[in-house]
Amino acid sequence: MAQVMTATRAAGQARLEQFSAKMGRDYAQGRNFDRGPAAHQDVSMLSAYIRRRLITEPEVIATAIKTQGAEASAKFIDEVIWRSYFKGWLEQRPEVWNNYTAGLRQDLAALEGDVGLRQAVHAAETAQTGLDYFDSWAAELIETGYLHNHARMWFASIWIFTLKLPWRLGADFFLKNLLDGDPASNTLSWRWVAGLHTRGKPYVAQASNIARFTEERFVPRAQELTQSASGLEALEPDGLPECNPPRVPNAPQLHLPTAILFTEEDCRIEDFPFRDLICTAAATLAASPLRSPRDVAQLVVRFEAGALADVAQRSGLAVSATQIGAPSDLARWALQSGAQQIVTPYVPVGPLRDWLARAQPELEAAGISLTEWRRDWDAMVWPHATAGFFKVKKQIPKFLRTICA
Numbered sequence: 001m002a003q004v005m006t007a008t009r010a011a012g013q014a015r016l017e018q019f020s021a022k023m024g025r026d027y028a029q030g031r032n033f034d035r036g037p038a039a040h041q042d043v044s045m046l047s048a049y050i051r052r053r054l055i056t057e058p059e060v061i062a063t064a065i066k067t068q069g070a071e072a073s074a075k076f077i078d079e080v081i082w083r084s085y086f087k088g089w090l091e092q093r094p095e096v097w098n099n100y101t102a103g104l105r106q107d108l109a110a111l112e113g114d115v116g117l118r119q120a121v122h123a124a125e126t127a128q129t130g131l132d133y134f135d136s137w138a139a140e141l142i143e144t145g146y147l148h149n150h151a152r153m154w155f156a157s158i159w160i161f162t163l164k165l166p167w168r169l170g171a172d173f174f175l176k177n178l179l180d181g182d183p184a185s186n187t188l189s190w191r192w193v194a195g196l197h198t199r200g201k202p203y204v205a206q207a208s209n210i211a212r213f214t215e216e217r218f219v220p221r222a223q224e225l226t227q228s229a230s231g232l233e234a235l236e237p238d239g240l241p242e243c244n245p246p247r248v249p250n251a252p253q254l255h256l257p258t259a260i261l262f263t264e265e266d267c268r269i270e271d272f273p274f275r276d277l278i279c280t281a282a283a284t285l286a287a288s289p290l291r292s293p294r295d296v297a298q299l300v301v302r303f304e305a306g307a308l309a310d311v312a313q314r315s316g317l318a319v320s321a322t323q324i325g326a327p328s329d330l331a332r333w334a335l336q337s338g339a340q341q342i343v344t345p346y347v348p349v350g351p352l353r354d355w356l357a358r359a360q361p362e363l364e365a366a367g368i369s370l371t372e373w374r375r376d377w378d379a380m381v382w383p384h385a386t387a388g389f390f391k392v393k394k395q396i397p398k399f400l401r402t403i404c405a
């Protein structure tokens, strides 16, 4: 049985501290090597914590600068900012998420009527394709909830170009199994592999690259893999949707009775002025089952439950634990407590945002406003995520100055 990560801020901080010595040269030299389960020594495995903001991007970057210096840890800092880039990019093009969810429902429906495709997807998801490397990554993902970045790239590429399976089903397989499963990083990375993000430049996995960066744990035969392929741009002939500025959330009003909602979108509540509010109720909302129309892995559900219990405990408030249900539950919960507004840390584009949108009519009818705290980091980085990563990268010195200030 794989060792499961503990879903608390303290565990995230401990991992951060432990990895800080490797954020410089070790990371730059070793980060591309997938050394296999329980041996991922040159990457941080911090993503499940960062994804829930049990630890935040500025904290992680500040640690890198403090321990290794900004120059030596530049590669690591870039990677952390890739996450912020993807979040900002999707915030400004929510249609890409909407099209993904609608397309996924169609892909799942198509499985019903296509036995061959259903069997092929089943084999890929249950480590039975006969490609030992691919099967080994599928098994690692299911057992541990984690995959090395390079393995994710190879897996997605083989799924799309060698096995020729629908990309959204692969993205869904990841999202429902990854402890760090994130609507932006996951959807946009799969799109990047497919040649839909950097259009016309798909990522096609090469046997020699797999052999080199697994240190020959796996040596695929070149002919087993599709070695050159054009991307899937033909599926989206109209190109990318227009980019609109990030959504500006309603700000909380200090004088109103308030129900505070904690979700896995941001578990570092201490960064927000929640003690200044007139709090009528507080609750955690476990929403990870929304990640997929299919069953979400128990590892993911348990990690989320741990993270929410941790944020509840750190808040020092009397917090009830709730599970995702009908969107109308939200207005009912707030009304019962006498609240006139709900406050939550910002909920970015993804399944929970969709659920909140469905809750909006009842909230409005009950006269309850849904308000959010947005982080300065997001407000600073996201507006630059309008095109490729390079535009964001150019701003990194400016971002770092705010961290070091």
Ligand SMILES: Cc1cc2nc3c(=O)[nH]c(=O)nc-3n(C[C@H](O)[C@H](O)[C@H](O)COP(=O)(O)OP(=O)(O)OC[C@H]3O[C@@H](n4cnc5c(N)ncnc54)[C@H](O)[C@@H]3O)c2cc1C
Pocket: 031, 042, 043, 044, 045, 046, 047, 048, 050, 051, 079, 080, 081, 082, 083, 084, 086, 147, 148, 149, 150, 152, 153, 156, 174, 175, 178, 180, 181, 182, 183, 185, 186, 187, 189, 190, 193
């Ligand atoms: C097909 C595919 C799907 C992916 N799905 C997800 C996902 O659902 N959630 C997710 O957090 N990441 C996703 N990634 C990005 C990346 O693989 C993971 O963030 C990274 O492997 C996490 O491991 P780590 O913490 O050891 O990373 P490290 O290499 O130690 O990096 C430190 C941190 O930087 C961030 N980061 C690193 N690489 C990337 C990247 N390429 N894109 C975005 N952020 C990055 C993460 O927050 C990570 O914790 C995906 C990549 C691919 C190719």
